[in-house]
Amino acid sequence: MRAITILFIVLxxxxxxxxxxxxxxxxxxxxxxxxxxxxxxxxxxLKKRVKEVFFSDPxxxxxxxxxxxxxxxxxxxxxxxxxxVGLSYANIRLKSERGSGLNYQIEIYV
Numbered sequence: 001m002r003a004i005t006i007l008f009i010v011l012x013x014x015x016x017x018x019x020x021x022x023x024x025x026x027x028x029x030x031x032x033x034x035x036x037x038x039x040x041x042x043x044x045x046l047k048k049r050v051k052e053v054f055f056s057d058p059x060x061x062x063x064x065x066x067x068x069x070x071x072x073x074x075x076x077x078x079x080x081x082x083x084x085v086g087l088s089y090a091n092i093r094l095k096s097e098r099g100s101g102l103n104y105q106i107e108i109y110v
Contacts, residue, residue, distance in 0.1 A: 025067035031109035043101035
């Protein structure tokens with residue numbers, strides 16, 4: 001019975017992680033928020049909206065974590081295309097679902 005319970009909990013956690021459209025890379029635990037930006041694009045019917053967000057720290061501090069939250073809970077996606085955790089710069093590509101806009105909150109921790 002205990003094994004079934006553990007298997008159920010693991011299965012539910014995998015399902016919930018696969019439906020999450022937020023980007024979480026690295027960690028924000030015990031780190032300082034260095035940069036925050038809200039990225040918004042309005043929707044265009046039958047078109048996907050794409051936005052590139054660039055960040056570069058002039059102080060050359062090393063990034064510990066990147067979080068990009070989809071505030072509208074749509075099927076949009078966020079990916080790190082260059083840099084990221086362990087470097088001092090990051091390029092983040094945001095892509096909406098067809099016919100929808102973008103509404104992301106991006107946070108970078110050092």
